[in-house]
Amino acid sequence: MPQTLVKFFKIIELLESSSELRLKDIDDRLDIDKSTIHRFLKTSLKYGFVRMNPVSKKYSLGLKFLNIATKIIDSIDIRNISHQHLLELGEISNETIHLTTFDGKRVVYIDKIESREPIRMYSRIGNIAPINCTAAGKAILAFQEDGIVNSIIEKLDFIPLTKNTITDKEKFIEALEDIRQKGFAVDDSEHEEDICCIAAPIRDYSKEVKYAVSISAIKSRMELSKLITFKDILVDKADNISKELGYMK
Amino acid sequence: MPQTLVKFFKIIELLESSSELRLKDIDDRLDIDKSTIHRFLKTSLKYGFVRMNPVSKKYSLGLKFLNIATKIIDSIDIRNISHQHLLELGEISNETIHLTTFDGKRVVYIDKIESREPIRMYSRIGNIAPINCTAAGKAILAFQEDGIVNSIIEKLDFIPLTKNTITDKEKFIEALEDIRQKGFAVDDSEHEEDICCIAAPIRDYSKEVKYAVSISAIKSRMELSKLITFKDILVDKADNISKELGYMK
DNA sequence: AAATCCAGTTCGAAATTTTGTAACTTGTGT
DNA sequence: ACACAAGTTACAAAATTTCGAACTGGATTT
Structure with missing residues (x-):
């Protein structure tokens, strides 16, 4: 493996975990010669991968990373990324x-x-x-900020579409809490009669839940209790998609 | 200069300007041996700086860049970054x-x-x-999305604070257009009698105008016409701050 | 004000590491 | 099934990085 690259990556990872470092600080923490560190920083500085605080003379990660990140974000296409996973789930x-x-x-x-x-x-x-009577909707809503959740709930009309549609606001809030706990949402004929669903949330680089993936079944073929046996696979797939969208930790 | 780093940076920059590339594509475009490219990609892959589309086997920039970018964004402090510039403007x-x-x-x-x-x-x-009668407010507002600008204008009451306060909605919209054209905003005693200001917008990594920097003068000491002679310096400082906040192009 | 200390910077000979050829493997298309 | 192109690995040659040492400059102390 090219040691130069590995050393560079180690320096970047160190800078990542600190706000600003002097050459000496890097020298102390890594087993790399200080003249090597100096040479690397100088080159990285030139290419924008590292920046130097003009006042404190300390080093931190360069704005090139922001530049690159925005390009990655622009190029990320949820459908492209997820399609293979959806096929596998199917x-x-x-x-x-x-x-x-x-x-x-x-x-x-x-x-x-x-x-x-x-x-x-x-x-x-x-x-x-x-949103209120689909598994996917609930899976997304459950993980939004409190303020957003409240303002959306306020606007809900809770019109029953089936005999199972949740029409009580308190019960709905409880259902969302349950989804947060379990990590996935269900819809037991709440949207359409004889159709049940399970859904899991998908996060992107911003750490926000932006999408959901769901499995829908016709109850005559598959009861909710059987559908739920797929929950772990579903959540796993959703997590994999999240990772590919840049979600970390 | 460490050639290994320079070559790595060149590969990254090439990946930046394309969506997905095969080893061959990089080989064709850069004067680096393909076995070297291969070795670099393998190592970069391991550290997350490069990712590989599992289906097409093509390379693109890794999600590590997103990870690092979010850390940089969290650490950016507008006041720390701008203070030195403000001192110089003063x-x-x-x-x-x-x-x-x-x-x-x-x-x-x-x-x-x-x-x-x-x-x-x-x-x-x-x-x-x-926002409507300060140079800073207008400098920020002028560069927001149309939808946001309109909804804010709708809520404005246009209460006159001085005899120069713009109270006509149409005139205000024209003023904003003028600011977009010129790149800076003025306040000729529109907020407080005998005080004039000029302000320039500051953008951050998201390319949105989030801040403004302004120079305020007491008219008895400095008329607006004289204050405006500082406009180029002001805009230049604002642009420098934008750059340090990660704004590019 | 001189001296000391510490961090940062530069230099060049020694040597490790990268390099690039070449051979091999894999995969794609005809 | 074959041919061709791309990707991958190995290894000896060689060029590059390395690292000690010496130097500079700034800050702190005497």
């Missing part, structure tokens, strides 16, 4: 998979994998659905 | 310098350099002021 469950996002008011379907079974669900990419 | 103009931000409704003073002259302006860090 393969495993043989049920309908949806990828959804939240437009501030409702859930929007942005990708879909069809079940191979003859009876399929009716849904289309681009369709919208209420 | 030195040059010998007038009062303010650093301001926008809380969604009004302008907030977050730093101040006093004029050395006996007669000083009354203002304190933490104070708030209207």
Whole structure:
């Protein structure tokens, strides 16, 4: 392995875990000769990967990283990244998979994998659905900031679409708490009769939940209790997508 | 200069300007041996600076950059970064310098350099002021998204604080357009009698105008026409601060 | 004001590391 | 099934980095 690169990465990782460091500080903490560190910093400085506080003369990570990060963010395409995972989920469950996002008011379907079974669900990419009675909606809503959650709940009308739709605000708040605890959401015929779903949240580089992935089943074929056996796989897939979107820790 | 680092930086810069590249593509575009490129990519992959699309096997910039960028963003402190610049502006103009931000409704003073002259302006860090009749407020507002600008203008009451306060909505919209054109804003006794100001916008890594820096003068000592002679220096300082906050291009 | 100390910087010979050829493997398309 | 292109590995040659040492400059102490 190119030792030069490894040493450079070690310096970057050290700078990452500190705010500002002097040459000496790096010398003390890493087993790299100070003249080598000096040479590396000088070159990195020139290319913007490291910057120097003009007053304190201390080193920190360069703004080049910001520049690169914004380019990565612009190039990240949730559908491209997630599609393979959705296919695999479809393969495993043989049920309908949806990828959804939240437009501030409702859930929007942005990708879909069809079940191979003859009876399929009716849904289309681009369709919208209420947040309060879909697993995907609840999975996203549950992990938003308190202020946002409250203002959205205030605007909800809780119109029952099925006999299972949650119409009580307190019960809905409890349901969200339960989702936060368990890490996934369910919909037991709350949106459409005879359809049940489970959904898991997807985070991106900003650490915010921006999307959800869900498995939907027709109850005559698969009861909610059986659908829930897929929860660990679902959450795992969602976590993998999050990672690929730049979510860390 | 350590050639290994320089080569690594060149590879990163190439990846930056493309979405996904194969080893061959990098080999074609850079004068670096393919086995070297391969070795570098392998090591960079291990440390997360480069990632590989598992399907296409193509390389792109790693999510480590996102990780590092969020740390940089968290550590950036506008006051620390700008203070030296504000001092220099105070030195040059010998007038009062303010650093301001926008809380969604009004302008907030977050730093101040006093004029050395006996007669000083009354203002304190933490104070708030209207956006529509201060140079700083207008400098920030002028560069917000259209939707935001409109919704803020809708809420403005245009209460005259001096005889020069702009009270006509159309005139105010024209003034904002003028600021966008010129790159700086003025306040000719629109907020307080006998005080004039010029202000320039400051952008951060997100490319949005988040702050403004302003020079305020007491008209008996310095008329607006004279204050405006500092505009180029002011805009230059604001641009420098923007750069240090990670703003590029 | 001189002296001391500490961090940072530069230099060059020694030597380790990178380099790049070449051979091999994998995968893709015909 | 073959041919071709891309990707991967190994190794000896060589060029680069390395690191000790010496120097500079700034800060602190005597």
